Amino acid sequence: LIINFNINLRKRIEMLIFVLNAGSSSLKYQLIDIKSKELKASGLVERIGIDGILKHEIGENKKLTFELPIPTHKEAIELVLRILTNNETKVINSIDEIKAIGHRVVHGGEYFKGSAIVDDEVIRKIEELIPLAPLHNPANILGVKICKDLMPKVPNVVTFDTAFHQTMPMENFLYAVPYADYTEHHLRKYGFHGTSHYYVSQEAIKLLNKKDSKVIVCHLGNGSSVCAVKDGKSISTSMGLTPLEGLVMGTRSGDIDAGVIPYLMEKKGLNHIQILDYLNKKSGILGVSGVSSDLREVIKAANDGDKRSKIAITMLCDRIKKYLCSYAGLMHGVDAICFTAGIGENSDLIREKVCEGLEFMGIEIDKDKNSKREKGNREINTKNSKTKIFVIPTNEELVIATDTYNLLKK
Ligand code: ADP
Numbered sequence: 001l002i003i004n005f006n007i008n009l010r011k012r013i014e015m016l017i018f019v020l021n022a023g024s025s026s027l028k029y030q031l032i033d034i035k036s037k038e039l040k041a042s043g044l045v046e047r048i049g050i051d052g053i054l055k056h057e058i059g060e061n062k063k064l065t066f067e068l069p070i071p072t073h074k075e076a077i078e079l080v081l082r083i084l085t086n087n088e089t090k091v092i093n094s095i096d097e098i099k100a101i102g103h104r105v106v107h108g109g110e111y112f113k114g115s116a117i118v119d120d121e122v123i124r125k126i127e128e129l130i131p132l133a134p135l136h137n138p139a140n141i142l143g144v145k146i147c148k149d150l151m152p153k154v155p156n157v158v159t160f161d162t163a164f165h166q167t168m169p170m171e172n173f174l175y176a177v178p179y180a181d182y183t184e185h186h187l188r189k190y191g192f193h194g195t196s197h198y199y200v201s202q203e204a205i206k207l208l209n210k211k212d213s214k215v216i217v218c219h220l221g222n223g224s225s226v227c228a229v230k231d232g233k234s235i236s237t238s239m240g241l242t243p244l245e246g247l248v249m250g251t252r253s254g255d256i257d258a259g260v261i262p263y264l265m266e267k268k269g270l271n272h273i274q275i276l277d278y279l280n281k282k283s284g285i286l287g288v289s290g291v292s293s294d295l296r297e298v299i300k301a302a303n304d305g306d307k308r309s310k311i312a313i314t315m316l317c318d319r320i321k322k323y324l325c326s327y328a329g330l331m332h333g334v335d336a337i338c339f340t341a342g343i344g345e346n347s348d349l350i351r352e353k354v355c356e357g358l359e360f361m362g363i364e365i366d367k368d369k370n371s372k373r374e375k376g377n378r379e380i381n382t383k384n385s386k387t388k389i390f391v392i393p394t395n396e397e398l399v400i401a402t403d404t405y406n407l408l409k410k
Contacts, residue, residue: 016040016097017401020077021104022143024135025049027076031084031091031098032401040091041084042397045076052076056083058091073139074146081150101147101156102404104195104396106136108160109186115163115403118144118156126158132186132241157404164194167233172330175240189245191227191237193219195396196340201229203377203392204336214331216324219394220350221341222250222293226320228327236330238323244280247323248316250293253283255319288312295343295350317353324354328361336388337363345393351380355389362386 014033021028030042043056052070057063066083070076083089092098102115109129116122123141130137144156165173173189174182181187200217208215215229224247227237238246238254247254256279265275286293289312291301302309328334338344339351348371355365364385369378381389 014097015099015405016092017404018098018101018147019104019397019400019404020101020143020147021397022073022139024139027073027080027143029080030397030401032397034401034405037398043080043083045070045080048073048076054079054083056080056089058089064089073142074149077143077146077150095151098151098154100404100408101151101154102400103140103144103147103156103158104161104400105140105158106161106192107133107190108158108162108166109190110166112158112160112163113166115157115159115400115407117407118148118158122158132190155408157400157407159195159400159403161192161194162190164198165189165191165227165234165237168235168237172236187241189237189240191225191234192239192243193223193225193227193237194234195399196394197225197227197229197234197237199395199399200338200340200392201227201232204338204388204390205232207377207379207390208335208388210335213336214328214334215336215338216327216331216334217338217340218320218324218344218354219341220247220320220339220343220347223252224249224320224341224343226323226327228331230331236327244276246319248288248312248319249284250295251281251284251286253279253287285312285316288315295347299347299349313350313353317350317356320350320354321358324358325361334361334363334387336390338390338392340392340394345391351389351391363389365389 013035015035017032017034019030019032025048027045027048031040033040039060041058043054045054047053048070049072052068054066070079081095084092085094105126107129109132111125126137126141147156175187196219197217201215204215205213212231217227217229219225223243225237225239226247228235244252245255261275264270270278285295285298289298289301289309291298291309298309298312302313324337343350351370352365352367355363362385364382366380366382369380377390377392379388379390381387
């Protein structure tokens with residue numbers, strides 16, 4: 001009887017939020033109990049419309065892979081819901097246990113300064129912003145619409161990659177071009193990875209235990225960006241109108257002289273779509289090294305003596321260093337530098353090279369602490385370092401689930 005009572009009590013206080021990140025041919029998801037912050041299940045559907053593969057994880061250790069035809073996003077979401085409720089893979093009895101759905105949306109323009117409960121007006125605005133995120137927003141909206149169809153009684157919330165950066169002051173988000181193009185064509189820096197920059201900076205502020213804080217977050221993954229966070233607010237970030245600006249990334253060039261564009265279009269006979277493809281998909285670490293966009297392979301090639309791989313790694317680290325120093329200047333100091341995402345969390349080499357030579361600014365990395373592989377948030381600076389250096393695993397899904405819960409609770 002007592003056991004039964006406990007199970008019932010546990011069920012009653014559970015609040016399950018389904019978090020969805022729908023891309024053009026992929027779909028990431030998590031089922032989170034927001035009360036206990038427990039991750040019930042998570043996964044990734046890839047190659048939608050091509051063939052189809054689903055990698056599903058129950059809790060944090062049971063991993064399953066399914067290969068089967070997944071022609072559309074609708075089939076993908078149906079499949080995930082079936083797996084969550086099916087006998088052998090069951091984590092919930094029925095989809096009715098899902099109380100809300102939180103969606104990641106890439107572009108919220110100037111409309112959204114935080115997450116929003118989905119209604120017709122919200123969908124209309126996200127659609128209006130498609131020209132600013134032609135690859136992402138359509139897939140994100142599709143995810144919302146399918147969920148509304150499949151689970152009509154469950155409320156949907158959208159969380160935007162751009163929202164956290166809406167606090168940037170005008171001098172940091174305007175481009176130095178005629179002002180009318182900002183007012184007429186929405187031309188400005190928006191910034192991305194906002195949910196990650198928000199989560200990581202909040203964790204850092206907790207660790208600093210300081211009211212007035214100056215934090216720099218380095219989100220280093222396939223796509224990468226740096227963000228200056230003053231007193232918890234984004235004041236500048238390296239990505240711009242699109243995710244192409246800023247750091248040297250897996251396949252993106254990052255900052256480049258705009259004059260390169262017409263020059264190359266003429267020399268190579270490229271149209272505007274092809275030049276964007278060149279800068280977004282063929283450049284960066286892949287373009288310089290010629291080896292891969294996966295940094296692990298490029299580091300391996302560099303260790304084997306490959307010169308271009310070594311140069312690519314140095315370019316990547318130097319560009320981060322350039323932003324770190326400029327943001328420290330902009331904030332008149334820096335209390336903490338945080339590393340997050342695939343590269344930031346896993347590569348001690350990159351963290352060390354980024355911090356190398358910055359002792360004059362009070363940034364001193366502890367090489368032993370840096371090379372230890374530990375889970376969770378950790379501090380990797382020396383005792384004497386004026387600036388803290390943190391490795392903080394990002395958790396965008398938890399922010400989306402929390403925002404979803406908080407908005408609906410109201
Ligand atoms: P995404 O931007 O797609 O979410 P991730 O944050 O997962 O990407 O980061 C992927 C990148 O992290 C890849 O370039 C991969 O090479 C890199 N990475 C993962 N582990 C390591 C490691 N131990 N050393 C260097 N790079 C790593």
